[in-house]
Amino acid sequence: MEHILLRHRDIPDLNNIDVYQKNGGFAAFKNAVTKMKPNEVTDVVKNSGLRGRGGAGFPTGLKWSFIDNKNWPHYVVANADESEPGTFKDREIMEGNPFQFLEGLALASYAVGATVAYVYLRGEFWQLGAFLDEKIAELEVAGYLGDNLFGTEYSLKIYTHLGAGAYICGEETALLESLEGKRGQPRNRPPFPPSFGLYGKPTIINNVETFANVPMILAKGADWYKSIGTTDSAGVKIFSLSGRIRKPGNYELPFGTTFRELIYTHGGGVQDSRKVKAIMPAGASSSLITVDDEKILDTPMDYATVRTLGADLGSASVIVLDDTVSMDWLVNKTVHFFKHESCGKCTPCREGTYWMSHLTERIHGGEGSRADVDLLLNVAKQMQGTCLCALGEFSTMAVVTGIERFKKDFDKAVKA
Amino acid sequence: MSLAKKYPKEVKQILSKYPPEGKRSAVMPLLFLAQREEGYINKPAMQEIADILDITETDVAAIVGFYTLYHDKKAGKYRMQVCTDLPCALRGADKFMDDLCDNLDVKVGETTEDGFLTLEGVMCLAACDRAPMFQTQGPDGIKYHENMTIDKTLELVRTLKNAIGQGS
Amino acid sequence: MSKQITLTIDGKQVTVPAGTYVADAAKMSGIDVPVFCHHPKLEPVGMCRMCLVEIGRPMRDRSTGEYVMENGGPKIQFMPKLETACTNKVEEGMVILTESAKAMNGQKGTVEFLLTSHPLDCPVCDKGGECPLQNLTMAHGPGKSRFIYDEKLHLDKMVPLGELIYLDRERCIQCARCVRFQDEIAGDSVIGFDDRGRSMQIVSLSDPGFDSVFSGNTSDICPVGALTTADFRFGARPWELEAQASICTQCPVGCNTTLNTRREAKAGGNIVVKRVMPRQNEEVNEIWLCDKGRFAYHYAEGKTRLTKPQVRKDKKLARASWDAATKLAAEKFTQAKKNFVVLASGRLSNEDLFNLKTLSDHSKGKAYLYSHMGGGELTSLVGVGEGTNFADMGKGTAIVIVASNLYEEAPIWYLRVKQAAERGATLIVLNPRETKLDKYADHVVRYDYGDEVKSVQDFSKKSKISDAFTKASNAVILYGSEGLGVGGSASLATACAKLLKDTDHIGKPNNGLIGVWGRANDQGAWEMGFQVEADLTKAFKGKTVYIVGADPVGDDPKLAKALEGAEFVAVQDVMETATTGIAHVVLPAQAFTEREGTFTSGERRVQRFYQAVPVTGEAKPDFGITSQIARNMGVILEGTSVSAVFDILVESVKSFEGLNYAKLAEVRAQWPIVGRSDLYYGGTTYENTQGMGVHLSTAAMRGEKLSIPRVQKEASPRPKENELLAVPVTKLYDRGTTVAPAELLDQRVGELNISLHPDAAQEMGVEAGQTVNVSFNGVSGEAAVKFDATVPVGVALIPRSMGIAIREPVAVRMKYVA
């Protein structure tokens, strides 16, 4: 099947503006601005069934319709923070198919009446930021960005903004704080960004991949898009496949593709032909899916079905773990990540990740006791449901499911 | 060194990205600018940024402290930041890091004797399919180096050194 | 009144204003939800997660929007997760469970998390005994820590954030109350968090460290023992302290304070003041104090206290009995007849000033207020109206600040004006140079020194600013003495009063004129009928002078000289001063901490202060000393009971009509509720139980016919070539008698500097830090030059009370001295 998002894999030099234009680029945007009302754009997206690709899977069109029209100006922000361990799809989109992403961002801006949009990139994407700046400049020259676009009243500017090394800035309200020049600590919600966002103004934030879908939806229609994927999860998703896999990388597949197909047909199978022991479908924030039964690999990957395995699909960063991986080691890794990235704002996450890291360190280091494992589980559960943002909750997922679903690994670590 | 004097164009361009009520947004790009040459941000630079943005030096320091890509202390000319996070570790990043330590004769967090390189471990850089990998943070900005081996890394170090005339 | 919402908290039905947060609603109804990060004066952040409760909301039918009913009431749907009481606003029909097993479990978990890195060093902690964390640990904490003690973080314990505030990094629970106070309330973002996660630490990079005049408040609202003041740390345990209500005497705001006292071995077993704490008065200082008020109280216990009466014999002062000393004074005062002059300062109480004025009236002499500022008869006439409260000012109110740098002169007014502006009041700042309030102002007017009257008169011309002022439903003007002397400030006051009258902004609450005086009770002196005199040198010549609570000799060599020419000088003071050094009779007075009395604040609120410590030596209260002298002159003045003096005063001073001590001691219910057993809520601020004071009436409010004098335009000095215009300005921390003895503030007081625009200085060939000599009218002095680009070129700022006696703007020559 032809790619919808990773079209640069089918069309060489798609990151060249002429090539992108020749392949229908910016027709959707021009059509929208000159022929459609903003809310009509939102309606098409709503009808397409597109859900956010940043992790939470929130219906995109619905989010846009929440924008507070009593308070102006409006802003649109692209979440290009891409920091979830195991996620590397937004980067490929922006490198290979940048114009499609920017066109999606422009369409969203038009739909909610924003005249300024920001792309918030993680600071490590320093080179990519410079590259996007060039692309944005090209769009200004070509008349797709700037004042009075296509002779209409509508004007739009897009700016990039670099973060500086903080996973939490992927969380949308922390991102806004960071973009405002503050420490990237999440805000209390409500109010949500569509009513109180950047500089306190109504703001729409979406993931890069979410935006990249929009031009094709506008070009080919909501029904076309809905016909791909499952009823629960429409369209295609880029699966970032990593871990103990022969061919790691991004794979754009319709929702509903099975784990087996992703891992074996596309990923070339497990390294050293070993057995899949567990899968983390949403990066380090995932619960661990136990693959004690081969049949589990036949589960279709969409938001609803993956949930039946006691995990979330999230950003679909599929980390494959084989039987060489012991979960006490893995949990020690993830807990260290979250301890390092905890913003420190709320008590349970700040103290809990710190406490858990002491315990996982001891357990993985062979100096733990059974009681330490119980305590670790208890501390993780004590954190659950009490943190200010989802990061704290994320930090407990692998811990709880690791201990509950892979008891033997911990027994061994403690005994050794 | 005064940013406003040395990089007037850049400062102006950075400020132009944000609305007047959002002037403070410029703090992060200005910090990257201030860090460009020495690889860290000193007190006068923080003070100058604070003055430009009508915030306090403490406000600026709080930003520097929060984000890992800003440094308030001098280190090697280049920082080599190896991802040892879960996905990379599943593909041998920890071993790669150990080997690097041996070859560069430093421990993680240390700077080579010639003051050229500081070796650091970092969290996921969104390059999990191309491990082992690291980024360099230096006078030429932040750059990714993927699918690395020890040999390729040592070669890179030689090239970087030659580029600034520190090669032996 | 705002909309009311009814909800149920722990089975109790409560009705509170819409917009109230659940934690506050609980507090209002007597239920304490534990909090750490939440403070009723700060924006909610929901970060500590201490206030976790179960929240249920009435279910609505999606299609009809009607309540879904169950058992005769709306069906309540509880959220699966606990929620923070501090960030959720009340909703009609909400059901809150703060003590359910689930809620308690969540709260217990938070305490345990907080304790993982807390040192639990309560036995040696200053906060021990008034520590919310300690209290909550007792109430909600786990019995034993499951965190291995050896793995606890060990951090620095005595980190000076500046020389006034110390941080114990181990005890900090990262609630950010201090940081948020500085950002939101003080507007000085000079402390912040470094790093993130568990490594997050409070730091200050300002110079000097923690550069804010409000820093002490952070130690009150810090819910643990992380922030302590250099003054009180290791000073005493809270439970050993006695508490007595008082009023701050450092500026005209009249902040309500509580003096904490204790018997002290170091003080020879005497009872001394250990700290000054804010006492809640939402109409005056809310729950805050500035650092000057908090730390500069030590003067009353200084080594130079006068303890016995003295009489000059053979050129030397020798101790005398009260009888002998007052008789001598009485004899001289009687002889003087009309040549009797009283010079008193606003450090005295209303009662003291009343007795002094009465005595001077009997002799047909003069009673002068020792002040650099005039215009007080106008503040008595036109404002501010009874019931004025900055807290009520917002949209619809215009506030004008003219010739005053409130941050330095009356810090708590600065806070309150800033907040009013943030609530929507139109703030207009008129000043010759930048001040901190400019940032919050809607309009900033820069006039040249000398043009202050004109800048006010310009309001009568049509402009955006005058429009905003005229049309405002309420308007107050605060005028000060930046760059002005007695005459200039009096003219300015007249211009302001006229403007207020012409625009009908008088005779109502939140309207009228406020003087930003130099001393706590200057307004009281004006009410008693004192006057100011621009040229005291003439006033002293050949006169018999009774100086009370003032040190003209120490302040001004010219006045020292003038007093040499006086016939007789009696000096009554708390401390030895240069003036007592030249006196014929010295009369030791009690410090305000040793007696009772009342002060009248700049807003014309009369407030009581109480005795907190025993009397020093043979000192007597000022009104009593005056009465004793008077008796020896055959004049009967009340001298024993201070409240009796007040009762007499009330009979003759119209604005005091109807007042008595009991009324002044009344308290009204206040929000937020502070100082109860749950110290985590409001902080360690004291609850007000001893009086919130009463506003005096204004002539305008009494409906009297007002005659405002014509504005006397002062001729401002014109510097010639090679001259600069030197102007006096006020600095918060100066070398005044009540500040200098507080060694803790030495660094903030600093050295005498003359501020010049860098261009002006360069033209003179002077570099920053170099010493210059200034001379004018026979006064001369040396000072280091400070560059300040906000000072107009051609002007030199000379701070008052820092060593060079400058009473008026004056043309000066400045010479570079190596």
Ligand SMILES: Cc1cc2nc3c(=O)[nH]c(=O)nc-3n(C[C@H](O)[C@H](O)[C@H](O)COP(=O)(O)O)c2cc1C
């Ligand atoms: C800790 C945390 C990290 C996140 N990181 C990212 C991220 O790197 N990129 C992203 O697009 N969304 C991230 N999200 C999700 C965003 O908060 C937000 O839901 C998303 O940007 C919305 O866009 P979408 O609706 O298009 O998915 C993160 C959320 C949390 C709680």
Ligand code: SF4
């Ligand atoms: S859960 Fe963690 S990351 Fe989120 S606010 Fe709390 S401390 Fe910060």
Ligand code: FES
């Ligand atoms: S989270 Fe509510 S008091 Fe801190």
